[in-house]
Amino acid sequence: MKKALLVLSALACVSLQGCVLTNVQVPLDTDLNETDLGDKVGESSYQSVLGLVAWGDAGTQAAAKDGNIKTLKHADQKIFSVLWGLYFKQTTVVYGN
DSSP states (O other), X not given: OHHHHHHHHHHHHHXXXXXXXXXXXXXXXXXXXXXXXXXXXXXXXXXXXXXXXXXXXXXXXXXXXXXXOSSEEEEEEEEEEETTXXXXXXXXXXXXX
């Protein structure tokens, strides 16, 4: 009985990873060898609440405009989520000149 409870507890913990809080940044590029980031940085994002209401523009064009970037060299994506998506924010970060 104790062994089954331990296994169920372990499975619950693994399946709930990132459900309470997620705050990560990942690259959007697939080729990261000798990546030159450039001199400028721009960001754009969208947000949502409960998956019912969303607003913003997380596109690369909006991020490039924010940073006054004409030539994109690299892009990242930030993801922030609280309580299974109760609040969610995705940000595109671009680098270039």
